[in-house]
Amino acid sequence: MPETPRTGTAQLMELLSASLVAYYGDFTAASATEGLTASQGRTLGVLRRGPSAMRALATTLACDASNMTGIIDRLEKRGLVLREPSPTDRRVKNVLLTADGERTIDAIRARMHTTLAGLDALGDEDRAALAGLLERVFVRPPAADD
Amino acid sequence: MPETPRTGTAQLMELLSASLVAYYGDFTAASATEGLTASQGRTLGVLRRGPSAMRALATTLACDASNMTGIIDRLEKRGLVLREPSPTDRRVKNVLLTADGERTIDAIRARMHTTLAGLDALGDEDRAALAGLLERVFVRPPAADD
DNA sequence: TATTGTTATACTCTATAACTATA
DNA sequence: TATAGTTATAGAGTATAACAATA
Numbered sequence: 001m002p003e004t005p006r007t008g009t010a011q012l013m014e015l016l017s018a019s020l021v022a023y024y025g026d027f028t029a030a031s032a033t034e035g036l037t038a039s040q041g042r043t044l045g046v047l048r049r050g051p052s053a054m055r056a057l058a059t060t061l062a063c064d065a066s067n068m069t070g071i072i073d074r075l076e077k078r079g080l081v082l083r084e085p086s087p088t089d090r091r092v093k094n095v096l097l098t099a100d101g102e103r104t105i106d107a108i109r110a111r112m113h114t115t116l117a118g119l120d121a122l123g124d125e126d127r128a129a130l131a132g133l134l135e136r137v138f139v140r141p142p143a144a145d146d
Numbered sequence: 147m148p149e150t151p152r153t154g155t156a157q158l159m160e161l162l163s164a165s166l167v168a169y170y171g172d173f174t175a176a177s178a179t180e181g182l183t184a185s186q187g188r189t190l191g192v193l194r195r196g197p198s199a200m201r202a203l204a205t206t207l208a209c210d211a212s213n214m215t216g217i218i219d220r221l222e223k224r225g226l227v228l229r230e231p232s233p234t235d236r237r238v239k240n241v242l243l244t245a246d247g248e249r250t251i252d253a254i255r256a257r258m259h260t261t262l263a264g265l266d267a268l269g270d271e272d273r274a275a276l277a278g279l280l281e282r283v284f285v286r287p288p289a290a291d292d
Numbered sequence: 293t294a295t296t297g298t299t300a301t302a303c304t305c306t307a308t309a310a311c312t313a314t315a
Numbered sequence: 316t317a318t319a320g321t322t323a324t325a326g327a328g329t330a331t332a333a334c335a336a337t338a
Contacts, residue, residue, distance in 0.1 A: 008270075008273055008274075008277070009262070009265060010255075011277065012265055012273060012276070012277055013255045013258070013261075013262075013265075014194070014195075015277055015280045015281060015285070016169060016261065016280065017191045017194075017255070018195075018280075018284060018285055019280045019283070019284040019285070020166065020169055020170065020173070020188075021188060021191070021192060021206065021207065022284040022285070023162060023166055023284065024166065024170070024188075024208070025206075025207065025208030026208075027166070028208050028209075029208055032330090037304065037305080037329080038329095039304080039305065039306095040304090042166075042167060042170075045163045045167070046167060048160070048163075049160075049164075053319080053320095054319070054320060054321095055318085055319060055320075060167060060171075061167065061171065062167075062170070062171030062172075062174050062175060063174075063305085063306070063307085064306065064307050064308080065319075065320070065321090066306085066307075066308080066309095066320085066321075066322080066323095067305065067306055067307080068320085069320070069321055069322080070304080070305075070306095071304090071305080074304085086319095089314080089315075089318095089319080090313080090314060090315085090319095091313065091314045091315070091318070091319040091320070092314095092318095092319060092320085093319080093320070109156075109159045109163070112159070115159075115162065115283070115284075116155070116159075118282070118283035118284055118286060119155060119158055119159075119283060121282060121283070121286070122279070122282065122283065124154075126279060126282075127154055127158060128154075129275060129279065130158070130276075130279045130283070131154070131157065131158055131161055133268070133272060133275065133276045133279070134161045134162065134164075134165045135161060136264070136267060136268065136272075137165070137261070137264035137265060137267070137268065137276070138164060138165040138168040138169065138261075138264055139161070139164055139165070139168070140264060140267070178307095183305095183306080183327065183328075184306095184328095185327080185328060185329095186327090199296080199297095200296075200297060200298095201295085201296060201297075209328085209329070209330085210329065210330050210331080211296080211297070211298090212297085212298075212299080212300095212329085212330075212331085212332095213328065213329055213330080214297085215297070215298055215299080216327075216328075216329095217327090217328080220327080235295095235296080235337080235338075236296095236336080236337060236338085237295065237296040237297070237336065237337045237338070238295095238296060238297085238337095239296080239297070
């Protein structure tokens with residue numbers, strides 16, 4: 001066994017895969033009860049943290065910018081989001097949640113019964129540990145230069 | 147503040163949402179390098195754990211059974227999966243990964259650089275802790291009766 | 293009767309390429 | 316010249332409804 005064997009990475013990736021499938025399925029079903037697709041629900045989830053330009057939204061969701069036009073069109077038609085021109089760059093449009101959009105994404109999360117039951121099984125200490133680990137693995141700031 | 151305030155659930159759901167977006171984006175990009183869509187990649191990921199009937203596959207992926215026909219059709223046409231008749235129930239078809247399909251899903255996971263870098267930042271103890279927590283939250287056996 | 297897998301249909305998602313307006 | 320957002324297009328994903336074969 002030379003150097004660091006990196007033991008457990010394959011198992012961890014397998015576990016993350018299973019976790020994603022479980023979470024994503026729960027999320028998709030919860031979004032459907034609000035009449036939304038999973039992509040529309042994910043978009044609301046990103047916007048829950050604050051307004052975002054169309055381009056930044058596409059980057060965050062890892063999809064092409066041209067997709068966002070249609071997704072935001074449908075969400076806007078239902079009154080869940082708004083497009084506002086940027087005050088500093090006339091090319092840019094900022095997207096933000098309406099009060100109804102905020103209510104909707106909160107309702108979706110409240111209906112994720114499988115995930116909520118899983119979290120329920122954790123004590124306060126384990127919940128804090130999970131939060132810390134997720135933050136370190138997935139929410140790290142983007143590398144300064146790469 | 148009556149009873150258990152359930153403090154932190156909203157924050158945990160927010161963190162899980164951000165983690166899903168990060169993981170799913172990484173997974174989608176890695177699948178694309180193999181010429182596969184995210185849904186095709188997820189299907190391979192589920193089958194990595196073992197063969198599955200069409201119906202069970204749809205249930206696991208939380209999509210309608212009619213979707214699986216098209217997804218498996220395309221994966222089969224590329225030689226990544228196989229359909230086999232069940233020996234015990236002539237209505238059922240079991241889907242399994244070919245050697246090429248197994249190689250492909252492993253290659254996709256090996257190309258998830260953002261996620262792998264995040265896991266890399268964890269020590270052995272933290273990796274074990276994360277694995278345990280994910281298992282408790284997402285991989286619990288389905289409730290016996292609900 | 294109920295269940296498995298499939299087909300037909302309509303809508304949504306998705307990437308590619310080309311375009312307009314602005315920087 | 317480069318970037319933000321949109322449009323057009325074609326292929327893939329998605330749920331609904333209906334169907335044949337089997338249990």
